[in-house]
Amino acid sequence: MYAWHFTEMPYPHLPPLETLSTMRVSLASKHYDPRLGADLYNRYFDEYMIADDLGLNLLLNEHHQTATCIDVAAPLSAAILARQTRKGRICILGNPIANRGDPIRIAEEMAMIDCISRGRLDVGFVRGVPYEIFAANTNPTQTVERLWEGIDLVAKAWTSTEGPFNFEGRFTHKRAINLWPRPYQTPHPAIWLTGSSDLDNIKRAAARGFVFATFLQPHAKVKWMFDGYRSAFHDTGLPGGGGTAYMPLVFTADSDAEAEAGARELTWYLDAKSEPQYRNPPGYVTVDFNVQALKGAFSGRSEAMRKQSIEFLKEQGVLIYGKPDDVAQQIKRLYDLVGGFDHLLMMQQAGYMSHERTVRSMTLFAKEVYPQILDLPRTKPLNVAAAE
Amino acid sequence: MTIATTDRRRIELAGIDIELALHGEGRPLLLLSSEEQLEQDLPLIADLARRHQVIVPSAPGFGRSDRPDWISNPDDIAYLYLELLDKLDLQGIAAIGFSLGGWIATEMATKNPAVFSKLALVSAYGIKFGGPYDVDIQDMWTSHPDKVAAWKWHDADKGKRDFLSMDDDALGIVARNTESFARFCWDPYMHNPKLKRRLHRIKAPTLVIWGENDGLTSPVYGKAYADLIPGARFESIAAAGHYPHIEQPDAFGKILHPFLD
Numbered sequence: 001m002y003a004w005h006f007t008e009m010p011y012p013h014l015p016p017l018e019t020l021s022t023m024r025v026s027l028a029s030k031h032y033d034p035r036l037g038a039d040l041y042n043r044y045f046d047e048y049m050i051a052d053d054l055g056l057n058l059l060l061n062e063h064h065q066t067a068t069c070i071d072v073a074a075p076l077s078a079a080i081l082a083r084q085t086r087k088g089r090i091c092i093l094g095n096p097i098a099n100r101g102d103p104i105r106i107a108e109e110m111a112m113i114d115c116i117s118r119g120r121l122d123v124g125f126v127r128g129v130p131y132e133i134f135a136a137n138t139n140p141t142q143t144v145e146r147l148w149e150g151i152d153l154v155a156k157a158w159t160s161t162e163g164p165f166n167f168e169g170r171f172t173h174k175r176a177i178n179l180w181p182r183p184y185q186t187p188h189p190a191i192w193l194t195g196s197s198d199l200d201n202i203k204r205a206a207a208r209g210f211v212f213a214t215f216l217q218p219h220a221k222v223k224w225m226f227d228g229y230r231s232a233f234h235d236t237g238l239p240g241g242g243g244t245a246y247m248p249l250v251f252t253a254d255s256d257a258e259a260e261a262g263a264r265e266l267t268w269y270l271d272a273k274s275e276p277q278y279r280n281p282p283g284y285v286t287v288d289f290n291v292q293a294l295k296g297a298f299s300g301r302s303e304a305m306r307k308q309s310i311e312f313l314k315e316q317g318v319l320i321y322g323k324p325d326d327v328a329q330q331i332k333r334l335y336d337l338v339g340g341f342d343h344l345l346m347m348q349q350a351g352y353m354s355h356e357r358t359v360r361s362m363t364l365f366a367k368e369v370y371p372q373i374l375d376l377p378r379t380k381p382l383n384v385a386a387a388e
Numbered sequence: 389m390t391i392a393t394t395d396r397r398r399i400e401l402a403g404i405d406i407e408l409a410l411h412g413e414g415r416p417l418l419l420l421s422s423e424e425q426l427e428q429d430l431p432l433i434a435d436l437a438r439r440h441q442v443i444v445p446s447a448p449g450f451g452r453s454d455r456p457d458w459i460s461n462p463d464d465i466a467y468l469y470l471e472l473l474d475k476l477d478l479q480g481i482a483a484i485g486f487s488l489g490g491w492i493a494t495e496m497a498t499k500n501p502a503v504f505s506k507l508a509l510v511s512a513y514g515i516k517f518g519g520p521y522d523v524d525i526q527d528m529w530t531s532h533p534d535k536v537a538a539w540k541w542h543d544a545d546k547g548k549r550d551f552l553s554m555d556d557d558a559l560g561i562v563a564r565n566t567e568s569f570a571r572f573c574w575d576p577y578m579h580n581p582k583l584k585r586r587l588h589r590i591k592a593p594t595l596v597i598w599g600e601n602d603g604l605t606s607p608v609y610g611k612a613y614a615d616l617i618p619g620a621r622f623e624s625i626a627a628a629g630h631y632p633h634i635e636q637p638d639a640f641g642k643i644l645h646p647f648l649d
Contacts, residue, residue: 277532283568
């Protein structure tokens with residue numbers, strides 16, 4: 001089991017949430033104080049460096065036009081960590097390739113970071129959550145097509161070492177692609193892909209030997225997705241060997257009272273508000289999903305977890321908190337419930353959680369929990385033949 | 389009011405399976421629906437079908453028409469509909485287009501100025517007049533749904549649709565229409581940057597009809613649209629938003645019917 005430290009790098013110093021209609025897309029930047037922001041950036045990088053010293057791996061992401069995440073360029077953060085850390089793997093989860101629009105620029109950035117870190121980079125790709133559509137102005141009806149055209153082009157660019165090649169696809173036209181540098185790892189860094197419901201996409205990732213990751217979902221749904229992955233996994237010889245990754249909120253404490261207090265702070269992330277038009281842009285989900293939405297039965301993928309009690313979230317495996325042995329037990333329970341997984345992606349900081357509280361939690365995890373779960377067996381692909 | 393005869397069929401255009409309804413008999417009239425296809429069940433259709441053969445295609449991805457990946461904007465749809473008229477052996481006929489359908493009809497008339505004998509445009513999209521910082525057409529996708537309803541309707545209650553009373557098949561069409569509208573009109577938002585420079589090619593007598601309370605595309609926008617089409621007449625309708633034919637059908641008919649006759 002690989003454990004990863006993660007924070008979205010939130011900017012929590014907002015007016016009372018009940019006075020805001022949204023924290024995403026259209027929240028005025030007058031609410032952002034650059035001096036406080038500077039402190040936060042430096043603090044979050046300090047925590048990643050502490051996580052590295054503690055033997056944890058380092059997970060980054062990016063979002064745009066939102067107070068929930070001021071890491072707007074994960075490659076910049078990864079480049080800083082590539083230079084300032086020594087041991088942990090660094091994963092960008094992920095590059096919003098459908099929204100960024102230039103896959104070759106992403107391929108270059110990833111190759112450079114892989115070289116600076118001497119091969120410690122894992123490269124995730126994301127389709128982008130619904131509200132990201134608006135900052136990028138990407139057509140919401142074709143992000144899946146853009147994602148796959150982009151990923152395949154990045155992999156081709158990384159592995160073409162004999163000079164320029166031509167690509168004239170649906171979304172990218174370049175006639176002399178010739179990457180310098182090429183990645184440190186051979187044939188290229190492990191590729192990760194995220195998903196939350198589209199089983200075809202999950203199987204497609206599995207068949208290419210990518211790692212599949214999902215966030216903050218009820219354990220039954222995680223099992224459904226991971227079973228889909230395992231049924232179609234094909235070992236393509238990429239570093240890391242594929243596998244599955246799950247992100248809960250994780251808080252480890254010295255006492256039950258402190259654990260509960262920390263857990264409540266982490267749920268700030270789940271309570272992030274946004275206006276309805278940002279949650280389900282037209283054509284972002286399938287017609288069948290939207291038929292359910294018109295009937296009021298589907299209101300966006302993150303809505304299901306909002307406003308739930310911490311006990312409910314704990315039962316679902318979405319929020320893991322307690323003293324070290326309790327946390328280890330909850331992770332093992334989750335591992336069994338979902339049929340095993342390979343990467344524990346831990347959102348260990350959110351909202352107003354202080355530096356001291358964050359560091360205490362990650363230290364307890366690294367010293368007292370990680371050893372208990374480190375040797376959980378890697379999950380095996382269930383049905384290699386099905387993918388061939 | 390019932391329509392005398394309705395012939396529903398499917399037709400292949402450029403390899404795409406398209407649904408087509410033909411209502412009534414008489415001089416042919418091409419009717420291009422709005423993005424929500426709200427026109428399909430209006431008394432207006434029956435009214436027109438007493439004097440015309442009303443030809444109502446569903447654009448790719450709308451209604452039950454297929455939508456291949458290569459169709460990417462109203463320009464593509466305009467070429468399909470020109471092919472439709474070729475296949476039906478119709479030239480120099482009257483046409484009316486609502487909202488997105490008005491944009492498509494305008495595209496057709498600029499590509500083949502002889503295709504229409506008369507052209508009625510109702511709250512058509514398709515043009516951007518202002519500069520980069522100007523909002524010519526309100527953004528219905530980044531705005532709160534309540535605000536969009538207030539822009540679209542003079543009386544927002546008229547725009548409320550009871551989705552819970554609709555079956556999955558009908559809801560599927562609502563969802564397809566919503567998705568396809570975004571597919572074709574997301575970027576550039578609701579316009580073809582080239583179209584403004586082509587409007588002078590339109591030869592058919594043109595009537596541009598607008599709701600005085602249209603908040604999506606204001607009457608000022610509608611008037612500017614009409615001014616770029618040679619000889620076009622502009623009419624506005626009081627107490628009506630983006631769909632004046634739905635909110636004020638009588639006033640609408642009094643302007644439209646004499647023009648078509």
